[in-house]
Amino acid sequence: MPWHTSVSSIAGHTLADVLFGYVNPAGKLPITLPVREEDIPAHLNYGSENGKVHYREDWFVGYKWHQSRAIRPLYPFGFGLSCTTFSFSSLELTPLTSGGTFSLGVALNVTSTGKVPGSEVVQEYVTLPAGGPTTPKCQLRAFKKVKLDTYAVSFWDINRTGVWRARKGVYGIAVGSSSVHHQLSGVFEIKD
Numbered sequence: 001m002p003w004h005t006s007v008s009s010i011a012g013h014t015l016a017d018v019l020f021g022y023v024n025p026a027g028k029l030p031i032t033l034p035v036r037e038e039d040i041p042a043h044l045n046y047g048s049e050n051g052k053v054h055y056r057e058d059w060f061v062g063y064k065w066h067q068s069r070a071i072r073p074l075y076p077f078g079f080g081l082s083c084t085t086f087s088f089s090s091l092e093l094t095p096l097t098s099g100g101t102f103s104l105g106v107a108l109n110v111t112s113t114g115k116v117p118g119s120e121v122v123q124e125y126v127t128l129p130a131g132g133p134t135t136p137k138c139q140l141r142a143f144k145k146v147k148l149d150t151y152a153v154s155f156w157d158i159n160r161t162g163v164w165r166a167r168k169g170v171y172g173i174a175v176g177s178s179s180v181h182h183q184l185s186g187v188f189e190i191k192d
Contacts, residue, residue: 029078066179080121083118087183088122088184121177124140124173125174126173127172171187172186
């Protein structure tokens with residue numbers, strides 16, 4: 001580690017600042033951690049059948065499996081410890097269609113309400129309308145301030161090879177800090 005003499009955190013000051021709540025670490029889990037092994041979607045597929053391992057989770061991996069089966073995870077996707085707090089408010093959804101291409105503008109206010117400065121990751125989950133193939137209830141489609149595009153509201157249609165398709169109908173959107181903490185929600189409609 002040739003850089004160790006130029007970094008103050010080696011001495012432990014940075015870790016102490018986090019432990020005493022002077023700075024906010026603001027890390028988020030990129031996976032869902034189950035309470036027990038049986039809560040993992042691949043649990044029943046462990047091992048092989050006639051020398052072949054089958055992938056059967058389909059869309060329902062990680063947080064989507066836990067939501068679909070109402071299984072409370074030990075730590076949800078997007079979970080993170082924080083030394084501060086945030087509030088989410090004023091969700092605005094602006095559907096934009098240009099030349100047959102759909103996009104959705106998503107805006108909201110995120111306010112730091114704690115005593116320690118910090119940062120928060122805003123996660124946007126989309127719920128597709130009923131009908132068509134079985135899909136997870138809430139699907140992470142964006143994080144931070146972004147514009148959702150056609151792929152955020154569509155699915156790969158196996159009956160029409162090579163086509164992404166969005167169903168007509170009312171879609172739900174949930175915004176929050178993890179896969180289980182949705183502070184705001186709204187709806188939008190695709191008519192064509």
